[in-house]
Amino acid sequence: xxxxxxxxxxxxxxxxxxxxxxxxxxxxxxxxxxxxxxxxxxxxxxxxxxxxxxxxxxxxxxxxxxxxxxxxxxxxxxxxxxxxxxxxxxxxxxxxxxxxxxxxxxxxxxxxxxxxxxxxxxxxxxxxxxxxxxxxxxx
Amino acid sequence: xxxxxxxxxxxxxxxxxxxxxxxxxxxxxxxxxxxxxxxxxxxxxxxxxxxxxxxxxxxxxxxxxxxxxxxxxxxxxxxxxxxxxxxxxxxxxxxxxxxxxxxxxxxxxxxxxxxxxxxxxxxxxxxxxxxxxxxxxxxxxxxxxxxxxxxxxxxxxxxxxxxxxxxxxxxxxxx
Numbered sequence: 106x107x108x109x110x111x112x113x114x115x116x117x118x119x120x121x122x123x124x125x126x127x128x129x130x131x132x133x134x135x136x137x138x139x140x141x142x143x144x145x146x147x148x149x150x151x152x153x154x155x156x157x158x159x160x161x162x163x164x165x166x167x168x169x170x171x172x173x174x175x176x177x178x179x180x181x182x183x184x185x186x187x188x189x190x191x192x193x194x195x196x197x198x199x200x201x202x203x204x205x206x207x208x209x210x211x212x213x214x215x216x217x218x219x220x221x222x223x224x225x226x227x228x229x230x231x232x233x234x235x236x237x238x239x240x241x242x243x244x
Numbered sequence: 245x246x247x248x249x250x251x252x253x254x255x256x257x258x259x260x261x262x263x264x265x266x267x268x269x270x271x272x273x274x275x276x277x278x279x280x281x282x283x284x285x286x287x288x289x290x291x292x293x294x295x296x297x298x299x300x301x302x303x304x305x306x307x308x309x310x311x312x313x314x315x316x317x318x319x320x321x322x323x324x325x326x327x328x329x330x331x332x333x334x335x336x337x338x339x340x341x342x343x344x345x346x347x348x349x350x351x352x353x354x355x356x357x358x359x360x361x362x363x364x365x366x367x368x369x370x371x372x373x374x375x376x377x378x379x380x381x382x383x384x385x386x387x388x389x390x391x392x393x394x395x396x397x398x399x400x401x402x403x404x405x406x407x408x409x410x411x412x413x414x415x416x417x418x419x
Contacts, residue, residue, distance in 0.1 A: 134307030135268030
């Protein structure tokens, strides 16, 4: 039986999850990639190397962040958050966000692996400022 | 970390083995992503839903994307992205075979839809029962696989102190 999650419940799912699927628009169609992120102050924070999703989000900042917890076919929850892409350029803010990301994800991710080997690359730090959240569950 | 591009065969094999993905569609320059069940036959991804926002949006803009991943940890993961086109398998006689094929393919994977179907029927809300079968024509498939490089493989058994003293290790707990 489907249950609609409240705004608070949906946001706590966003706070607890570690992997989200980020949706953006490329050439008029959707494009989805998995990201590691943390949710704070109403925003999903993440980082990336330059690529398709970053150029797409610079062109059209509308994005969505989807997280779920699927235990079985009849026991799952899924939260979808809509918002706008914002790139972080302020050096101290970048440092702060990267620090929090690396605290949460101590294992090196592809981005940091590239950093360790090739010196400072153009790492992009960004957040999706969430405007609307919906959540559904079946239990 | 070495990121390998997966071959088309590897991507298709992964799609055949998996049955949960995240489906993306768009409406008014807004992306929308939901988890779905699917079954792949190599050419199409077969799916089932009740009528809702995503069905309405895909009817309006059939360009869709399906992302399927398997994340063991940061160093071992796979992610496959299908770009394709939504095709509804409606009630028309021309769709009957495709619908039966979809059902057969989906039932092989799991009896995933029956409990929900039965529960809904008991509540008597017949509207929600209207099933929509659809398929996604696979136009493009790409995949990436993350693997530890030889350094990380060696490092995973040794102390964190052998990691390069990159600036970032200041933040890292160096597991």
